[in-house]
Amino acid sequence: MRERVAEETYWLELTAPEIAAQAAPGQFVMVGFGASAWGIPFLPRPNSVAAVRGEHIGLLIRVYGAGSRRLTALKPGEEALVLGPLGTHFELNGARRILCVAGGVGLAPFLLLPAWPPLVSCGAEVRLLYGERQAAAVFDPGKLREISGLEAEIWTEDGSLGSHGRVTDGVDLNGVDLVLTCGPTPMLKAVRALAVEAGVACQLAVEEHMACGVGTCIGCAIETVDPETGEAGYSLVCSDGPVFPAERLRW
Amino acid sequence: MRERVAEETYWLELTAPEIAAQAAPGQFVMVGFGASAWGIPFLPRPNSVAAVRGEHIGLLIRVYGAGSRRLTALKPGEEALVLGPLGTHFELNGARRILCVAGGVGLAPFLLLPAWPPLVSCGAEVRLLYGERQAAAVFDPGKLREISGLEAEIWTEDGSLGSHGRVTDGVDLNGVDLVLTCGPTPMLKAVRALAVEAGVACQLAVEEHMACGVGTCIGCAIETVDPETGEAGYSLVCSDGPVFPAERLRW
Amino acid sequence: MVDLSIQVFGVDFQNPVLLASGTCGYGEEYADIIPVDELGGIVTKAVTPEPRAGNPPTRVSETPGGMINAIGLANVGLARFRREKLPWLRDNLSKARVLVNVAGWSVNDFVKVVAGLDDADGFLGYEVNVSCPNVEGGTMFGTDELSLAQLVRALRAITERPLVVKLTPNVADIGVFADICEENGADGLSTINTFPGMVIDIEARRPVIGNVTGGISGPAIRPMGVFATWKVASRVKLPVIGIGGICNARDAMEYMLAGASLVQIGTAMFVDPYTAPETIKGLHDICERQGVAQLSELVGALEA
């Protein structure tokens, strides 16, 4: 299934029973088309698992370059190679009030959150802030509710829908004991700074170019620091991440 | 329009008004998908113009490798790059009784013959021999008649349809004053040998790997001889051919 | 309005997009298909002292993201080029610039061609092909430092026209060869020619290409071409012509940012002859979007 859900943004459902049975919010899949079909895209592309419905997984994809264009052109019945679920996921760590901050298609992992058994069983309260540049790019709130059960507080930079401003303007950490965030790096940095300042635990789902997705190519390195020793080094986004606690990132 | 007409063989119609207005039997088009889409196929592929219907041209394509697979997967509304009509065509030279010998998709150029104005106006008689390995590969005779108005004498190597044997077994040059042939090289050589022996004029539509189709890459060379001076050299299949008189080929 | 023109070799090119040698014949072949005189220029098929029939078929085939070719420098030879091809170029191209690609197997071969053309009309200068991998000894000048120096000196001595040397990527350090050209009087460098390659028909157990091996071109080699261009342009003061896998304006821009003053499009022209005119239009559009008034400002503007 493929559906246009906003400007240049598509909702894709793929049949992948094993992945559907295991995926947790923040984890991703590598989606590609095989090595013998060396056209565009050649390498598979990482995409967050945004929903699980029976044997299907849902992906929220914005057309950016060649890979996302090909993925969103997938036709019903067509096959793709899907490897996953990969990487780390958000950890609730007993939190009671969770603030999720999403920028653009960084919304994807949060859509999976309400149905995730650990969240269901702990019953924590989830508030979701979701920012886009303008109204046309906003994932339809009805569809969002239908897929995830979430009610997003929408921010647009030009004020054309929801609140006017950057999504970070909406961040209020009062009473919050865990911040989860995913989106463009500048936004992640801003959210992280707010959380660190307020002393609230924060986990970030970050992005880096990938080849293998499983830790063999050592390609998706990101600068990190060992919170205990303070030692600087690199971690792999695909296998040490993509979700990192704020204190691990050397930003 | 795309239609399966035999095992792994497709009839494709493309909208190409300028080519449709000019194409003559034996001429070809280069069909490709653009340089920025450097997937498979990258280079365009030569294909004989097999029909002209108003603004459309018809191609008869057998799936062989990556290029023909992609071409025959073209969907209605999808765009391809078509350059043509290119190359030389068959020449009637006042012939009255013409024998056409086709092997496999070498059938393509002959489908265009009956509707070709020079043939219509000269009223020459056309007999078509058409060979395939087995029945499953044979272009549906009804469809063949519908497209071209031709009644083919079918030969299959295993005798599963029409006469049993190689198409060259059916060649009878009695009263024939021009032989036109297109198909696999061994068949072309056999037909050429029969015509030369019988002293009947013969033109062959040959194949060679191509890049440009218009004479710039000098890639589609074939060994030829100057019939007057006897000098050996190379000619270009795309611009000196694809149709060559038998005496030009150094075979 | 964006200004795409650029001053190279002391003359003005209306835009930086040329057609690469061996992929546009002698210009005439494309005359009915695209407006050749609107291009920055063309580089002719290689000209050798005598006519050459070329290699046995098959000469071209597709490879992943590109193609292999072993044409074998098939060309009409110096005399017919001057008699039959140059006049067309002279009469039909008034704005597009023409470089004559020159090939040979000895310094004397190259000297013969340059000496035989230098007083003729219809072209700007020479592109010296020291890098064709398809003929015996064909890489000699491009991979041997002393021979290359000698060749460039010999040609410099007999012509005042722009003398561009086309380098092969098939060396450990292309910068060394760029230096040699600069020191011996070349006016510019073209990077890159094809990579040696081979494709095998696993059913016939034979090479697909009649000549056994051939040169690889097309998008597959673009990152190598951009690298070579950047390396050479960072090293010498001569203008560099960027070549290899250019399919559109974005690709051309990569080469210009890496230091190319001009670019050439080869293989992509086979895929679509409109590639060159559309690249010119695309460069215009990118500059407009990025707020660049003068394309030439972007030459070597890479921050690295």
Added chain:
Amino acid sequence: MVDLSIQVFGVDFQNPVLLASGTCGYGEEYADIIPVDELGGIVTKAVTPEPRAGNPPTRVSETPGGMINAIGLANVGLARFRREKLPWLRDNLSKARVLVNVAGWSVNDFVKVVAGLDDADGFLGYEVNVSCPNVEGGTMFGTDELSLAQLVRALRAITERPLVVKLTPNVADIGVFADICEENGADGLSTINTFPGMVIDIEARRPVIGNVTGGISGPAIRPMGVFATWKVASRVKLPVIGIGGICNARDAMEYMLAGASLVQIGTAMFVDPYTAPETIKGLHDICERQGVAQLSELVGALEA
């Protein structure tokens, strides 16, 4: 039944399909995904004397028909490799053969790694990486005849295990370097490593890769890899391991016909980890269809 096994370096490989260095970690990473012990073998990520953090991001990106990488030889270093990685290989691979890829910046670096591993269990021999283009001086051994000779001699003196040298294509004549390895005691040659390349983000006007330049791999370089393999295999008597752009059994067969006794799959494993097992199955099917009982008969069977 087709026999895919082949005797190389005096031991039996159950089939000729290995995973290339840097594309399969230390084997363990693929253990849950594919049956690693069913492969011909694996070549580990490069091991250097000390651990290396590697290059700044971005380290990988897609290119036409392939990819660019500049990992910078990130690895756990000799001590941790021996302590943490070798035991897994020893305990989990009983049929697949292991080559340890060794890298360094001086003869002494290589000697340290080989000397530090030679008495350990869990691997067959060494693949000496003299061709990594991503580190300063990294191509030194691969492009300098004297240094290469010295390196091979030094390693030969301290190990009896199979010593395979992995050559760079980035030289004028790879045959010369193959000769040097043979003369100085190497047991085999791997062809090829990546080509230096560069990709530019034309909006940011910066290189995409943090290290500015990187190595190009994938199908785009397959014709170059087949050519290098053919050239080297035609020249020396040593067994050759064919590498570059192999995506399926047909591609592997091209390398074997060109003279490779073994092949390695790298980049294609990122696209689909099943590429290696499916290539093994595909080789079986091709042999069956062609009526070949023993795959090893096809090594170098090209008619050229």
